[in-house]
Amino acid sequence: MEAIKETNFTFAGQTGFYRGKVRDVYFFEDRLALIATDRISAFDVVLPRAIPYKGQVLNQIASLNLKATADVVPNWVLSTPDPNVTIGYHCEPFKVEMVIRGYLAGHAWREYKAGKRTLCGVALPEGLKENDKLPEPIITPTTKASEGHDEDISREEILAKGIVSEQDYLTLERYTRTLFDRGTELAKQRGLILVDTKYEFGKYNGQVYLIDEIHTPDSSRYFYSEGYAERQQKGEPQRQLSKEFVRQWLIENGFQGKDGQQVPEMTDAVVEGISERYIELYEVFTGEKFRKETYNSVLERIEKHINDNIFTTKN
Template sequence: MNNTIIKTDFNFPGQVSVYKGKVRDVYFLNDDRLVMIATDRLSAFDVVMPKGIPYKGQILNQIATKMMEKTSDIVPNWLEATPDPNVAIGRKCEPFKVEMVIRGYLSGHAAREYKAGKRELCGVKMPEGMKENDKFPEPVITPATKAEHGDHDEDISRENIIKRGIVSEEDYNKLEDYTRKLFQRGTEIAAKQDLILVDTKYEFGKTPEGEIVLIDEIHTPDSSRYFYADGYEERQQKGEPQKQLSKEFVRQWLISKGFQGKEGQQVPEMSDEYIETISERYIELYENITGDKFKKADVSNILARIEKNVVAYLKA
């Protein structure tokens, strides 16, 4: 449990600034590149949990890298290299201040809103008579504004994004097009592994040259929800919960302990045993979605390993 990355404090060659996100730490270099460290921090309900999850950062980074490679024909991405299991290096971009969330099924946040009686999400109408985890007639895009400094992300409609000038109409149309195509590719990749890609989010940025590129992570358990395809229909007909691979099981555990990230609520204590089960679920996701056996990196001194690998790459 001690061999996890909760925080970083590097000083890489050419470093000019640092941004600490919920899960990733980003080091900006003076040559318009950035070094992104996937830590082992776990975020739920926009709150970072006190303890790290073994191998989580490695898993996120390696899934995202594989998925960037498998979608680069649809949209260019920011990635240049992954010199360490927890590290991605790539082009600096100006991020769009929206997350493009796309949902193929009524699950998670959408299901909670539906259960509360809402039939519209982000300006998108949801059909009557749906049950949790039912498939939408076609995937729906429900964007969220990107939060600053840990505040909650907020649902927002396409119309409001354009009206408020958060993204121009021309750019937003491209983001929607890329989002639908990426989700279709992700769905096909998942299906080959007998999984269903339920919902996910994509983040985009603009290069200094004005090109829209895919940034951050893609199709990871932090940004996506997966169901096992085998038995999906049967479970729906019986009204049983779906067997899923995502962070939702952590959210449900927190809800059962009376925590949803609301003011005044305390994060419940996570035992080492429970943290180990979360780590195992992340490894399970990696192996299921990629079809590859997960190889645990040396974690005897993760920070020294990262520094050595990044500095060697930058010098080369």
Template sequence: MNQAIKETAFQFPGQTGFYKGKVRDVYHFPELLVVIASDRISAFDVVLPKPIPYKGQVLNQIAAKFLAATADIVPNWVLDVPHPQVTIGKKCEPFKVEMVIRGYLAGHAAREYKAGKRSICGVSLPEGLKENDPLPFPIITPTTKASEGHDEDISKEDILAKGIVSADDYAVLEQYTHALFQKGTEMAKQKGLILVDTKYEFGKFGEEILLIDEIHTPDSSRYFYADGYEARQEKGEPQKQLSKEFVRQWLIANDFQGKEGQRIPEIPQEFVEEISDRYIELFEKITGDRFTKNTSNHLSEDIEKAVNEYLTKLNQP
């Protein structure tokens, strides 16, 4: 296993700021962002104590592939991927909402439905649905973008009423979200998968709306295996899925859902390795590519060198 990156603390020439997200370390420059995908893992909006080897590489490389594959549909922020765990792109002003889109009743939506709710983020749901059933059509259920703590469900109406996003911009976000989900669904189907739900984030670079962050990764998306899906639904069996839902289920089974007063359970090394293997499985399944582990024992030094080389090249006349 490689030397997993839990956090970074670089000082790059020209750097103007630093932000540590749940998973990513973001280095700010006047018009650039250098985003390092760490090996941290979060669940229930809490960062778990142990890093997961190769997770950052998996996320960064899946995102790079899908951002490139959707660039003709939606313009995005990426300028270069100089290292398996690094993306450099345009520094956008992010919208303070995440555009969650769901094609199936799963995860958070299923838990809300089971609790008796028939409306999520202002979107009505029909009676008689079972967990993991397809929805009549994909629905957008936005959340607020919390800088720390929990993201909160919010309706389109509240977003517009509170002026979080203008009506004109929100119409573009909706259009882009549906187009991306359709493309992601088609690409998943080609690999024998069902894209169940996912989230997209957007920002503005000048007046242009760009897709930012990652897309269609196991941190931002849920996938079911298409083979056997209908039979499992008919029998009321859990779906075979590729996402980090299995991490959430393990935490729930160990009495943790990120609620006040709950302690994060100790994660055994065997489970850390299982998480790593599951992330690699998803990479290979969803991309169709073989995953090549970056086995360097000098990840931090390699990342720093790759970023510095990019910055040097950028500043050459």
């Protein structure tokens, strides 16, 4: 099964390179080219097999959402010259991820179920069930680890440690709530509920910009709106469109990223099933049929589109 596991280009004018969990980033003076590979991570671990079309799905959904939010929050994008590539400003990233939650799901539910009633300094009421809507959306930041696990952190700790200045942090909170409101509206138009998501921000020429991807299945969790209330009333699992199904498969097979645990075998059937779920989210979210780009000469295609666009795109 063909997929883009990694890239190893050397471009004229390139000033640096960074390989993240799922993206390869090439730096050029005041801009960068981000390649969405087909790698997949869970519990902060890159899984051994890449997922066909995953990078294309993420890049194209992110592109749509960045365009749909550019009127309310400035973002880093200059162009999207390839299904797997985005070119934009080289921002200095803040070392926190702004997680916002409208429902008690995923990590927040696991913490709540374990008895915690405060998450990242935010108090949670008693009596909540998994996937309940929260009284109001809460911001639960995490540290942004270059390696290993991101960790929960409170607003107070961020300011006390000087990770982000108070002025900038107030901007990050305001932008986070604005983006979540817009993302909720966009999801509703497609019969979805935006459950939780994360945003990353950086600075360029003294201005705060939204960076990276937004509202994708890697960064967000969605429920189907139809039947949500009935399932919740009956205590049934919600129909999800997110990467949570990958985490659940790993948990069921004894892996949560802890020391000594082994990633279960990813058979062709497992890989194909994950690929199909990503394509499903694309089609539900966009209302359009997903067009599978060919993997023939895919690296040459990506290299050409970066070379043709990295310096021609205007600020």
